[in-house]
Amino acid sequence: MASPVLVAAAGEVGKGFFHERTSESLPCQAKPDEVFCFDWARDHIDRFGTPALQHIELVVFSVLLGFVVAFALALLAHRQGWLRPPLLALTGVLYTIPSIAFFFLLLPITGLGRDTAIIVLAAYTLQIIYRNTMLGLANVPDSVKDAARGMGLTERQLLWRVELPLATPEIIAGLRIATVSTVAIATLAVFIGAGGLGTQIYGSGNLTFPTSVIIAGGIGILMAFVFDGLLLLAQRATTPWRRVRPA
Amino acid sequence: MTASHPVFASFGGAIEFIFTPQSSNVTGGQSVGGLSQTIELILKQLEVTVLALALALIIALPIGLYLGHRGKGELLAIGLGNAGRAIPELALIALVAALIGVGLVTVTPALAILGIPPILTNAYVGVRQVDRAIVDAAKGIGMSELEILRKVELPLALPIVMGGVRGATIAIVATATIAPLAGVVTLGDYIINASIYGENGRLAGAILVALLALILEFGLAALQRRLTSKGLRLKTA
Numbered sequence: 001m002a003s004p005v006l007v008a009a010a011g012e013v014g015k016g017f018f019h020e021r022t023s024e025s026l027p028c029q030a031k032p033d034e035v036f037c038f039d040w041a042r043d044h045i046d047r048f049g050t051p052a053l054q055h056i057e058l059v060v061f062s063v064l065l066g067f068v069v070a071f072a073l074a075l076l077a078h079r080q081g082w083l084r085p086p087l088l089a090l091t092g093v094l095y096t097i098p099s100i101a102f103f104f105l106l107l108p109i110t111g112l113g114r115d116t117a118i119i120v121l122a123a124y125t126l127q128i129i130y131r132n133t134m135l136g137l138a139n140v141p142d143s144v145k146d147a148a149r150g151m152g153l154t155e156r157q158l159l160w161r162v163e164l165p166l167a168t169p170e171i172i173a174g175l176r177i178a179t180v181s182t183v184a185i186a187t188l189a190v191f192i193g194a195g196g197l198g199t200q201i202y203g204s205g206n207l208t209f210p211t212s213v214i215i216a217g218g219i220g221i222l223m224a225f226v227f228d229g230l231l232l233l234a235q236r237a238t239t240p241w242r243r244v245r246p247a
Numbered sequence: 248m249t250a251s252h253p254v255f256a257s258f259g260g261a262i263e264f265i266f267t268p269q270s271s272n273v274t275g276g277q278s279v280g281g282l283s284q285t286i287e288l289i290l291k292q293l294e295v296t297v298l299a300l301a302l303a304l305i306i307a308l309p310i311g312l313y314l315g316h317r318g319k320g321e322l323l324a325i326g327l328g329n330a331g332r333a334i335p336e337l338a339l340i341a342l343v344a345a346l347i348g349v350g351l352v353t354v355t356p357a358l359a360i361l362g363i364p365p366i367l368t369n370a371y372v373g374v375r376q377v378d379r380a381i382v383d384a385a386k387g388i389g390m391s392e393l394e395i396l397r398k399v400e401l402p403l404a405l406p407i408v409m410g411g412v413r414g415a416t417i418a419i420v421a422t423a424t425i426a427p428l429a430g431v432v433t434l435g436d437y438i439i440n441a442s443i444y445g446e447n448g449r450l451a452g453a454i455l456v457a458l459l460a461l462i463l464e465f466g467l468a469a470l471q472r473r474l475t476s477k478g479l480r481l482k483t484a
Contacts, residue, residue: 097457097461098457098460100421100424100425101424101438101452101457104449104453105450105454107453108257180333181332183333184335185336187338191438197335201337201341202341210345213345214342216335217341217342224333228333
């Protein structure tokens with residue numbers, strides 16, 4: 001821990017005595033051949049805080065919304081088999097439409113801003129989460145279901161106590177894919193005025209200034225890996241029986 | 248037309264923009280939009296998408312099939328697929344434009360980077376999940392390694408391999424929409440440069456990009472059905 005006095009002194013030294021503000025210490029925006037400008041990064045790192053938080057919000061809200069809808073659809077399709085092909089087709093269409101086009105298709109209806117971005121990003125995750133949930137439910141062995149029925153479980157108990165717990169690894173695998181993809185795609189939310197890391201990539205002058213792009217992109221990639229790791233931990237925590245089995 | 252709901256009105260304006268040139272207040276009297284410019288932009292988006300997809304296929308397909316066939320490099324094939332999803336498209340295009348330069352020659356490889364992970368992962372997984380007993384049987388009747396890959400593993404892996412190709416196509420065509428930021432003027436120009444094309448132009452761009460992506464997806468799904476061997480079609484239908 002540095003004492004406040006030392007920090008203040010160091011600040012003075014940096015500013016006044018040794019580090020004269022000559023042309024060499026100007027921000028490297030003036031020098032376009034510079035790939036990464038450490039001076040600028042050090043001085044402007046705080047401007048990435050709010051966009052990063054906005055980005056986290058976009059991702060968390062849209063994946064949560066996507067999960068709730070996709071999970072409900074999967075349970076519905078699990079019970080009503082005839083719904084599977086149309087739901088797969090519908091979620092497939094929503095997955096295929098590029099997000100940036102989807103933003104502006106919704107613009108006349110939902111307007112600029114975060115709501116539109118969250119709806120579009122959530123729509124994108126539906127297919128991934130829906131498909132993985134259905135896959136997880138389909139992978140539950142019939143013998144296990146028979147045993148559960150033999151023990152007197154009702155269909156509802158069978159679903160919540162046997163099938164869904166056993167499908168958890170696939171469901172969370174779907175959530176991981178959806179979340180990581182959403183972190184990357186949410187950079188496009190800047191186009192619909194929803195903020196996020198995209199503001200530090202596609203802002204005034206940023207396109208020709210790689211430092212800001214590299215920092216914002218780096219934060220995005222880091223964020224994706226952190227979310228991925230957290231979900232992996234969640235999967236381990238919710239499926240303790242998988243840990244005792246030898247891999 | 249009587250006064251309709253504003254939502255329908257804006258979609259109507261967008262459709263009009265696609266077919267008839269409109270006046271713009273920033274181009275100095277030059278009209279924008281209309282069928283000829285729209286077709287030009289569609290073709291540009293298709294061009295860069297097809298080139299990038301071809302490049303991604305040339306690189307990723309042989310590697311994925313080979314690794315799957317040999318049962319090696321799972322970490323590479325799966326790990327790269329997972330990591331690839333984390334690449335922020337906007338940052339990728341912006342970086343390529345800022346560091347390497349603008350134009351088709353730099354944007355094509357950048358888009359191919361987005362297509363490589365799904366193709367590689369699915370080619371690997373597709374070949375890996377082929378029943379080993381079938382492969383052993385193929386060996387037993389004297390097939391060479393290459394024959395096994397071509398005549399046994401690839402047909403059986405086809406639905407999964409094509410799933411990867413479709414995923415790559417969606418990623419590439421979506422990101423080709425922001426290629427105008429790197430000097431490749433695709434349909435995304437209507438969306439990104441709304442100051443030139445106006446609200447109608449932007450919505451027109453969104454409609455066209457969505458349709459283009461859906462047409463590519465349905466086309467590839469149809470191709471997949473045609474390529475899938477008859478014996479497998481019943482099972483996967």
